[in-house]
Amino acid sequence: KYGGADQQTFLEMLDKAIKENPTATIYIKTHTDVINGYKQGFITNNLNNNSVILFSDDINPISLLKHVNKVYVVTSHMGFEALLLGKEVITFGLPWYAGWGLTDDRHKNIKSLKHNNRRTEATITELFAASYILYCQYINPNTGKKGTIFDVINYLIKIKKLNNKLRGSVN
Incomplete structure (x- = not known):
C-alpha cells in the first residue's frame, strides 16, 4: 500500500520480466x-509459465x-x-532507493518525486551512507549502549568466527 502498489503491480512486474527476458x-x-x-503473496498463485521458478524457502538474498x-x-x-552488488534493478513500486538515478x-x-525536488542523482555509496550510517541507530551488542554500524559488524564477525570454531559433526 505505502509503496504505491497492489496485486496488479506484481503481475505487471512478472509480465514485464518475462517479456523483456x-x-x-x-x-x-x-x-x-x-x-x-x-502478508499475502500476489504472484505465487499466478504462476503458469515453465520459465518461472519460485523460491519459497527462507534463503539469504545475497546467495x-x-x-x-x-x-x-x-x-x-x-x-x-x-544495487550494492552492481546488478541492474527495475522497480515497479516506490521503494526508498528508487528515483535517485540508480534504478529503472x-x-x-x-x-513527481523528481520534479518536486525530493530526489536528485545519488551514488550507491551515498545511498548506503544515508541508509546504513546516517539514518539507522545502532546499539553496541557488547555494552547495550548507543553504538555504530562498525560495532555491530565487528560483533557479527566475532560471533561467526566463534560459531565456525565450535561447529562440528556427529560421526
Missing part, C-alpha cells in the same frame, strides 16, 4: 513476510543475487541489496 529463466523469491504468514543479472522488484529491499523506475508517480 524471453530466453531467461525467471526466479521469484517469495518475501519472508509471505513465507511466515504475515541468490550472486547468480542473476537483473532484478525486478516492487518495493523489496532486495533491490537495494542487488516504472512506477507512474516516480517522476
Whole structure:
C-alpha cells in the first residue's frame, strides 16, 4: 500500500520480466513476510509459465543475487541489496532507493518525486551512507549502549568466527 502498489503491480512486474527476458529463466523469491504468514503473496498463485521458478524457502538474498543479472522488484529491499552488488534493478513500486538515478523506475508517480525536488542523482555509496550510517541507530551488542554500524559488524564477525570454531559433526 505505502509503496504505491497492489496485486496488479506484481503481475505487471512478472509480465514485464518475462517479456523483456524471453530466453531467461525467471526466479521469484517469495518475501519472508509471505513465507511466515504475515502478508499475502500476489504472484505465487499466478504462476503458469515453465520459465518461472519460485523460491519459497527462507534463503539469504545475497546467495541468490550472486547468480542473476537483473532484478525486478516492487518495493523489496532486495533491490537495494542487488544495487550494492552492481546488478541492474527495475522497480515497479516506490521503494526508498528508487528515483535517485540508480534504478529503472516504472512506477507512474516516480517522476513527481523528481520534479518536486525530493530526489536528485545519488551514488550507491551515498545511498548506503544515508541508509546504513546516517539514518539507522545502532546499539553496541557488547555494552547495550548507543553504538555504530562498525560495532555491530565487528560483533557479527566475532560471533561467526566463534560459531565456525565450535561447529562440528556427529560421526
